[in-house]
Amino acid sequence: MRLEDLLPSPEPVRFVAADGTETPAPAGHVRPSDELLVEAHRRMVLGRRxxxxxxxxxxxxxxxxxxxxxxxxxxxxxxxxxxxxxxWLFPTYRDSVALVARGLDPAEVLTLLRGDWHCGYDPAAVKVAPQCTPLATQTIHAVGLAEALRRKGEDGVVLALIGDGGTSEGDFHEALNFAAVRRAPVVFFIQNNGYAISVPLAQQTAAPALAYKGVGYGVVSEQVDGNDLLAVLSVLTTAVQHARSGRGPYLVEAHTYRMEAHTNADDATRYRDEAEVTRWAAADPLARLQTYLRHRGLIDDEAVRTAEDEAEAFAAEVRTKLNADVVADPRTLFDHVFAEPTAQLVEQRAQLVAELDAGEA
Structure with a gap:
């Protein structure tokens, strides 16, 4: 493959400016259909709520x-x-909105963050791997599953989500190299939100963009305005089609911003100022899409109210489910350690059951 075929665009791909006005269509990129954009707006409203x-x-x-x-x-x-x-989707701990948008039960998605189970849903049933807390380890798992699909002759694609901080981990680079050599049908999607907790991007890499990290491994790469839904959807659709057609992996870097702190346990004011947050708030992805769709006559006030009402009902459902106390059964500690329990686990479980039965007697 020629070097020029691997290089990302010099500037992030963009269809819609921060103020919601349409920009000239980027060469080589197809604008998503109106129907898909309206559906994306509905899911974005629900996801934000x-x-x-x-x-x-x-x-x-x-x-x-x-x-x-x-x-x-x-x-x-x-x-x-x-x-x-x-x-298949391989998410990080920050990708709960993506899982909800895919149709997973929100209570099952939040089980990890509640501390009840490492994964509250059946990954095989929903084609979503467990949300990954260690940085970048899911990228290797994603490539392994993609390689399995390739060997089986199936045309499925794996999309691995990763943050900018994860690209500094060795696992990420090993995953890129293996995927490229094996021509595995996997898309690496970097959400570059500017910070790895409190570490700004400039202290992580000297590369002109994270998208260039794929080039050295022979992975086709692209960068995109991560707050422009049209651009992100267009580029990711191209990346998925590339992987599905047997042409190997694809890397996409989205330039976006984490408006809130790293988690509720973080104080973001210690490493970024309010002026920076305000600048990025002006490029809000939901407001940008709404403005664009209104200008094109694809949504109106009633459509926005309908989406917001649906989101409020969804939030109420989430509250109801999460406000219910979990009834924990200690016996389940042994259920998912191994596919076939070891003799030691069988013995330990029997001892626990005996103690529980004695206590209930």
Whole structure:
């Protein structure tokens, strides 16, 4: 493959400016359909309300921690819409909005952050890997599953979400190299929100953009305005089609911003100033999409109210489910350690059951 075929665009791909006005169509990129954009808007409204509700649940003691993705909704929703139902998604801990947009039960999504289970849903049933807390380890798992799909002759694609901080981890680079050599059908989607907790991008890399990190491994790469839903969806759709057609992996970097702190346990004012947050607020992805859709006559006040009403009802459902106390059964500690329990686990479980039975007698 020629070097020029690997290089990302010199500037991030963009269809819509920060003020919601349409810009000249980028060469080689196709604008998503109107129907898909309207659906993306609906899911973004719902996703933002879910994110706000989850943040409130941490203050009420119903969640142990919550990493907000407010400001990154264009990335989260586009990642889901670019995939088929039989494709796989490998999320990080910050990608709960993407999981909800894919149709997973919000209570099951938040189980990890509540501290009840490492994963509250069946990954095989929904084609979504467990949300990954260690940085970049999910990228290697994603490549492994993508390679399995390739060997089986299936045309499924794996999309691995990763933050900018994760690209500094060795696992990320090993995943890129293996995926390129094996021509695995995997898309690496970097949500560059400016900070790895409190470490700014300039202290992580001297590269002109994270998208260039794919070039050295022979991975086709692109960068995109991560707050422009049209651009993110267009680029990710191209990346998924590339991987599905057998041409190997694809890397996409989205330039976006984390509007809230790293988690509810973080004080973001210690490492960034309010002026920076205000500048990025003017490029809000939801407001940008709404303005664009209004200008084109694709939505109106009634459509926005309908989406917001649906989101409020969804938030109420989330509150109801999370306000219910969990009934924990100690016996389940042994259920998912190994596919076939070892002799030691069988013995330990029997001892626990005996103690529980004695206590209930």
């Amino acid at each position: 879910f994110d706000t509700q989850a943040t409130a649940l941490t203050k009420q003691g119903r969640l142990a921690v919550y990493p907000s993705s407010r400001g990154q909704e264009a990335c989260q929703i586009a990642a889901v819409l670019a995939l088929r139902d039989d494709d």
